[in-house]
Amino acid sequence: MVNLYPWLTPIYHNITAAFSQGHGHHALLFKADEGVGAENLVTATAQFLLCQASRSEEKPCGRCHACQLFQAGSHPDFHVLAPIDNKDIGVDQVREINETVAQHAQQGGNKVVCLQGAERLTEAAANALLKTLEEPRANTYFLLQTDVNATLLPTIYSRCQAWMVASPPQDTALAWLQQQPVVVQSAEKTDEILTALRINYGRPLLARETLAQGLIEKRREFLRAFWLFYQRRSPLELLPLFDKSLILQQVEWITAFLADALKDKLEIRDGWICLDLVRGVRQFSEKQSVQGLLEANRIMQQMRSDLTRITAVNQELILLDGLTRLITEVFCPESDSGRAD
Ligand SMILES: [Zn+2]
Known part of the structure; x- marks a missing residue:
């Protein structure tokens, strides 16, 4: 399974516990800054939803057929909706997804749509998506990811369960950075690592990049x-x-x-x-x-x-x-x- 950053583990457990207990939401909205690793959380949640063994477990098994397909990047019921060539997400893209999820899951389990950069939906695309979110289908889940400061159509927002992915506390980020190969090799001292963190507003992945470069x-x-x-x-x-x-x-x-x-x-x-x-x-x-x-x-x-x-x-x-x-x-x-x- 995707390697979850330590600061994402608690939020991941909250999300999956809800599903394991049978009251998971059909549309999750992840609001996050760049550099806190939210994409990992979204991927892990997607794999959890697709895993054929994970209904009662806290994490995807990594061994079942669904997990293997997912890890190979070829699960037929996993769909990504994202800006293409840095253009806004158009209504045609959303319609195509809507048609796809209207069909039965090819693997007989859940269908998962990841929407990256939800703030990049055009108005028409957002409205097309809204219709789908308003009439949830069984076994169909939408994972929307958006920048923390981005504005999303309030009607979409209101249809989702929002999760805020914040920068970790300094100690957590520091401990993680100290274990990173790029940091160890360059023998960075603690105050340098902390400086890298602070330059990047506490966002560990960006701090790691700063140190690596x-x-x-x-x-x-x-x-x-x-x-x-x-x-x-x-x-x-x-x-x-x-x-x-x-x-x-x-x-x-x-x-x-x-x-x-x-x-x-x-x-x-x-x-x-x-x-x-x-x-x-x-x-x-x-x-x-x-x-x-x-x-x-x-x-x-x-x-x-x-x-x-x-x-x-x-x-x-x-x-x-x-x-x-x-x-x-x-x-x-x-x-x-x-x-x-
Ligand atoms: Zn599995």
């Missing part, structure tokens, strides 16, 4: 360059170090550093992101004013929103403008008057 080290190098930029007041030295494929992350690295400096200044100890650079953050914040750090955070947020809004052609100008403002409005002489180097 060596981005924590890259980020430290980049922040060292940021420090030099700050000391030398030289935007043109930092500018070439922005990497087109990482640009938003790099802006976020600086933003997190400045936000932590502000927290340090205000003596807020919770929620720091740069746990691997605490000393650097403190050294930096000593030389800044609260006012200056507030302004720096505003400048970085502006930079980020400009970068996401405007075409790539202007990226360099946006960066140069933001970095120059940091110097003239934040790091300008009066903010570190009396400083002895």
Whole structure:
């Protein structure tokens, strides 16, 4: 069976217990952020529903014919509805599924439809699906997956039993990350793993990717360059170090550093992101004013929103403008008057 991430086990047991006790819902809606592994939960639930032996057990057996077909990706009563070529899910796709589930299950058991990206249904598609959800068929289950912030037609929402798949507690995520081969091999220290987690808002799969790509080290190098930029007041030295494929992350690295400096200044100890650079953050914040750090955070947020809004052609100008403002409005002489180097 699909390997369930440890933080998903409790919710999986809640879902399957309901089915085992005979009151499972015909349409489940999984609301989740990217990077918490919700797709695994959906797959495990699908296999559970298709397994011919799992009615009384808590997990699919992995041995029956249905499980074998499912694991081979060829179970005839398992259907996936998802955006094709990143286009919205159209009404024709839903009609096709509706016709398929109107027929008998080929394996004589349950039929399961996984709907990935439910927020991508066009209005017509959503209405076509709604009709099906309103008239549940025996042995037919819909598993809808959607982004946590996505808006779904309220009428669809009201037909589903919603499950929220949240990021795990930090300790759970940390313990899991420490066991990951990519993390062990690179001998990451705990504060680096925690930093990777916090950069990714506590989402373990994204944190693992960050660690696997060596981005924590890259980020430290980049922040060292940021420090030099700050000391030398030289935007043109930092500018070439922005990497087109990482640009938003790099802006976020600086933003997190400045936000932590502000927290340090205000003596807020919770929620720091740069746990691997605490000393650097403190050294930096000593030389800044609260006012200056507030302004720096505003400048970085502006930079980020400009970068996401405007075409790539202007990226360099946006960066140069933001970095120059940091110097003239934040790091300008009066903010570190009396400083002895
Ligand atoms: Zn089975």
